[in-house]
Amino acid sequence: MSLQAPAIPPDIQSQPLTLDAISHSYGDALAVNEVTLEVRAGELIALLGPSGCGKSTLLRIVAGFINQTSGRVVIADRVVDALPPNRREVGIVFQSYALFPHMTVAENIAYGLEARGESKTTCRERVKEMLATVRMEGFADRKPRQLSGGQQQRVALARALAVRPRILLLDEPFAALDKNLRLDMQIEIKRLQRQFGLTAILVTHDQDEAMSIADRIAVMSKGRIEQLGSPVEIYDQPETLFVNDFIGSSNRFAGVIESAGEGAYSVRLASGALWQVTSRKPFAPGDRVVATIRPEQLVLTDEATAGSIPVTLKLSLPIGGELIHDVETRSGEAFKVAAGRRPGEPASPMAATHCALAPHARPILFPQPAA
Amino acid sequence: MSGAATGETAGVEWRLAAPLGLTYLAFFAAPLLILLVMSFSVDDNLGGFSLAAWAKFWGDPFYRGVVWDTLRLGLVTVAMTTLFAYPIALLFIASGPGLQRLLLFIVLLPLLTSVVIRTFAWIAILSREGVLNQALLALGLTTAPLNLLQTELGLVIALMQIEMPLMLLPLITVMRQIDPSLSDASRALGGSKWRTFRKVILPLSLPGWIAGATLVFASATTAFISQTVIGGARLVYLPTLIWQQAMVVYNWPFAAVASVTLLVAVLAGVSLFAMLGRFARTA
Numbered sequence: 001m002s003l004q005a006p007a008i009p010p011d012i013q014s015q016p017l018t019l020d021a022i023s024h025s026y027g028d029a030l031a032v033n034e035v036t037l038e039v040r041a042g043e044l045i046a047l048l049g050p051s052g053c054g055k056s057t058l059l060r061i062v063a064g065f066i067n068q069t070s071g072r073v074v075i076a077d078r079v080v081d082a083l084p085p086n087r088r089e090v091g092i093v094f095q096s097y098a099l100f101p102h103m104t105v106a107e108n109i110a111y112g113l114e115a116r117g118e119s120k121t122t123c124r125e126r127v128k129e130m131l132a133t134v135r136m137e138g139f140a141d142r143k144p145r146q147l148s149g150g151q152q153q154r155v156a157l158a159r160a161l162a163v164r165p166r167i168l169l170l171d172e173p174f175a176a177l178d179k180n181l182r183l184d185m186q187i188e189i190k191r192l193q194r195q196f197g198l199t200a201i202l203v204t205h206d207q208d209e210a211m212s213i214a215d216r217i218a219v220m221s222k223g224r225i226e227q228l229g230s231p232v233e234i235y236d237q238p239e240t241l242f243v244n245d246f247i248g249s250s251n252r253f254a255g256v257i258e259s260a261g262e263g264a265y266s267v268r269l270a271s272g273a274l275w276q277v278t279s280r281k282p283f284a285p286g287d288r289v290v291a292t293i294r295p296e297q298l299v300l301t302d303e304a305t306a307g308s309i310p311v312t313l314k315l316s317l318p319i320g321g322e323l324i325h326d327v328e329t330r331s332g333e334a335f336k337v338a339a340g341r342r343p344g345e346p347a348s349p350m351a352a353t354h355c356a357l358a359p360h361a362r363p364i365l366f367p368q369p370a371a
Numbered sequence: 372m373s374g375a376a377t378g379e380t381a382g383v384e385w386r387l388a389a390p391l392g393l394t395y396l397a398f399f400a401a402p403l404l405i406l407l408v409m410s411f412s413v414d415d416n417l418g419g420f421s422l423a424a425w426a427k428f429w430g431d432p433f434y435r436g437v438v439w440d441t442l443r444l445g446l447v448t449v450a451m452t453t454l455f456a457y458p459i460a461l462l463f464i465a466s467g468p469g470l471q472r473l474l475l476f477i478v479l480l481p482l483l484t485s486v487v488i489r490t491f492a493w494i495a496i497l498s499r500e501g502v503l504n505q506a507l508l509a510l511g512l513t514t515a516p517l518n519l520l521q522t523e524l525g526l527v528i529a530l531m532q533i534e535m536p537l538m539l540l541p542l543i544t545v546m547r548q549i550d551p552s553l554s555d556a557s558r559a560l561g562g563s564k565w566r567t568f569r570k571v572i573l574p575l576s577l578p579g580w581i582a583g584a585t586l587v588f589a590s591a592t593t594a595f596i597s598q599t600v601i602g603g604a605r606l607v608y609l610p611t612l613i614w615q616q617a618m619v620v621y622n623w624p625f626a627a628v629a630s631v632t633l634l635v636a637v638l639a640g641v642s643l644f645a646m647l648g649r650f651a652r653t654a
Contacts, residue, residue, distance in 0.1 A: 063559055085558040098556040102574050111570070112560030163561060 014041035014197040015076035015166040017062070022071030023223075024057055031057040032068070033223035044193055044200040046210035049220035050246070055203045058220075059169050062201065064088045075166055086115070091165030091198075093189075095172040097156040099144035105131070105155050106140040112163035130158040133192065150181045157189065161196060168193060168200040174209055186213050207247050211235070219243045241290065241366045250292045251335035254368070257287045265365065267291055271309045271329045275357065279365040288368035295338035297361035300325060300352035308356035327355055403634075406627050415623035424624040428632065434612070441592050441609040442636055444523065448530045448591035449584045452538040455531065456583065460542045461572070464549075478539045481532055490600045493529040494520065497601070521603040529601050530591050537590060538583035545579025546572070581648040588640045593633070609633040 017039040024032040032054040039045050047055035060066045062073055064085035072079050080088050099108050109130050110123040118126070131137050134154040144152055153173065160168065173189065174182045190213045193200050204210050210217045211231045218228045219242075227239045238244035255267040258274070260283055267275045267289060275291060283289060301308065314334075315326040318341060325337040337355060357363065405417070413419035428434045463474050481489060496502045497519040504516040519525035549572065557567040595610040602608065609629055616626035 063555070065555055065558070085555070086561045086563055088559075089561075090559055092556065092559045094552045094556060096550055096552055098550060098552040100553060100556075100571060111557070111562070115557075115561040115563070115566055159556075159560065 015199055016041045017076075017167055017199050017201070018072075018074040019058070019062070020072040020074060022058065022061060022068050022073070024054075024061060024066065024068045030223055032061070034071070035220075035223070035225055037218060037225065037228070039199055039201065041199055042194075042197050043215045044190070044198075044202060044213060046202040046204055046214035046217045047220055048204055048207060048210040048214075048217050048246075050205055053220040054223040055205075055220050056171065059171055059201060059203045062167065063090050063092055063169055088167075089163070089165050090167045090169055091160035091163065092169045092171065093153070093156050093160050093173045095175050097144075097152045097176075099152055099155055099159070101144050104141050104143060105136065105147070108144070108155055109159045109162050111159065116163060126162050130162045133161070133195075134158045134188075149177050150185060153177065153185055154188070157192060161192065161198075164196075166199070168196075168198040170200060170202040170204075172204055172206075173202070174204070174206070182209075183212070189213060219246060221246075236362070238292075238364065241292075241369060244292050244364065244366070248294060249336060250294055251298070253291045253293070253333070253335075255289055255291050257283045257285050257289060260285055267363075267365065269309065270331060270333070273307050273309045275307050275363055277363045277365055281365060281367075283365065283367075290366045290368055291363045292366065293357070293361060293363045295324065295336040297358045297363075298335075298337040298355055299339065299358050300327070300337055301354045301356055302352055304354050305356050308354040310353060311355045313352045325352070327352070406630055409624055410627035410631050412624050412627075415621070421624070424622075424628045427625065428628045434629075437607055437609055437612055438632060438636060440523075440606070441633070442640065444526070444530075444598075444608060445588040445592035445637075445640055447523070447527050448534060449538075449587050451527055451531045452534055452587050453580065453584065456535065456538040456542055459539060460546050460576070461568075463543050464546050464551075475543075478536050478543075482536050486533070486596050487600075489533055490529065490597050493525075493532070493597075493601060497525045497528070520601060521605040523602075523606065526597065526601045526606065529597055530594060533594070533597060534587045534590050537586040538580075541582035541586070542576060542579040545582075546576050549575050578648060581644050585641050585644040588644065589637050592637050592640065609636070 019035055019037040019039075022032055022035045023030065035054070035058060037045070047058060049055050057066065061068045064080070064083060067081070073081055075088070075090075100111065103111070106127050109127045113123045113126055127140065128137075131140060134157055136151065136154050136158065139147065139151065139155075144155065147155065156173075170189065174185055177185055186209060192198075193213075202210065202214060214231060216228060217231055217234050219226045219234060221242050227234060227243045229237075234243065234247055238247060244250050253269050253271075255269040255275070258266040258268045260266075263278055263280060265277050265279060265283055267277050269275060269291065277291060300311075300313065304310070309329055311327040311329055313325055313327050317324045317326075321341055323339050323341045323345075325339070326334065327337055328334050408417055409415070410424055411420055411422065413421045413423075459474070459478070463471060466474065484492075494501070498504070499516045499518065499520075501519075503519065504513075507513045508516065519528070553571050553575070554567050557571050558564075562570065592608075593610055595614065598606070598608045599611050599614075602611070609632065613626050613629045613633065616622045616629060620626075
């Protein structure tokens, strides 16, 4: 059966990758600032951040296209800094796929094998095997321009994996794909990465991509890793305001610590509401803080409850199975509340007058950033 | 797209092209026809019919040699410009915007000077007492000054500099459009720099090279000023021959035969490169 994935090739072994205090500057501009990251064998780590955060530079350093200003890249206990890109055994899938337009699909896949001096028979067999792996049998003689975006990406993956790389680098691989195709390809890449036991780095600015396929996410900003953790940790326990704002959507409320004890704090918000918040960070009574809360951890009510904020409902948007409410406090602070929508429920169900924390809500406290 | 619409468009396009078309007809096609008739004439009054001029031209090994020398000059100039243009084009696409502007200026410089001045400058460089020979003598690389003027080597060197922009501009234009991540992909897949050039950059840059080679070939084979001033009396190419026959000997039918021959030879060379282009696209 052609749909059945071949077993893991026996000659493949996962290799760990370590970035050791890597810094890189372009002229005076520091693009990567002392980044240390240990990628475990067989793990997929996403470097997630806005453009210009240094994630692509880091990827190019691992591939060997850029020589870092300082620090070391270690693949399987071997420092590879002195090796040119063609000797690092790193597979890359580019955003543009970078398929050779003058070669057929088969020639593209065989390129790396021929460069390594593999025999014609090995090349032919490996090409066949890789085409089966990415479910593209029958496309061997097509030119890249005759393929759809998703098919091109499958070929790019097959080409990168044909040489049995030790590390797989994915540079914004889904950016050029339709939304519907994107999820399919994410599943496909995750499947192949597991099947080949590859240690992989995914560079992306799209949090959904990172969330869906990464084992761990390194959120980057201004050349540094702000936080490294599992997708759930990053979402539920952001360590900095930057991570909090960059991942998912979030509401900010200014407040002051009223009382503190054993990691539990009472926070008086500007609207007058008093929230009980737990935090591992130390705060003292009187500290000015920012309390953040995800829209789905807030509920709208039509009566005042403990810790509720009096609000006006401005607008409700039905987004699929969710309702996003745009609300405003008396003092004019705007924020969002998300709630599941029952089938048949209209977009504006009620005249809400108050907003309260959901029972499971976990607001997060951050020190007030210096203005 | 309906048939009526295309017919209408075609009509409009034809009328728009009419002024230039008529100009070409009167000042290009008609003189060409006169030239062809002249080559079969007895004298310069277009009188009579004779194959004498054609027989004399193609029967004489000297004139056949001139045709061959002219074609070879074109091919050697194309080969030499190619050899020097690729490294410059590779340097260009690898450079930052500042260096690119400087390189482009240097490349275009020959086009900004008059052909006559450029050619005389090459005499100053290539002559026995010239800059090149003095440098070679001073460095001890040669004991006697090299004879470069009135040699094919000297002519090719001069033509190469003069024609370089014609090769480089199309080559750079095409090479700039090659996705830089293709080189990265080749390198990451284990390809050496040389393999990356040979298997990826070179085939993808071929359309630019073919355009450049066509221009350089057509231009080098017909470069009358450079051929006469640097080649002198010792080297005779078709343009020089035509000038001698038409303006010195006043044998117009014979000059017409040489002209038609030059035209066909250049067209043959140009179509050869065009054919290579079609082959490269389908391959």
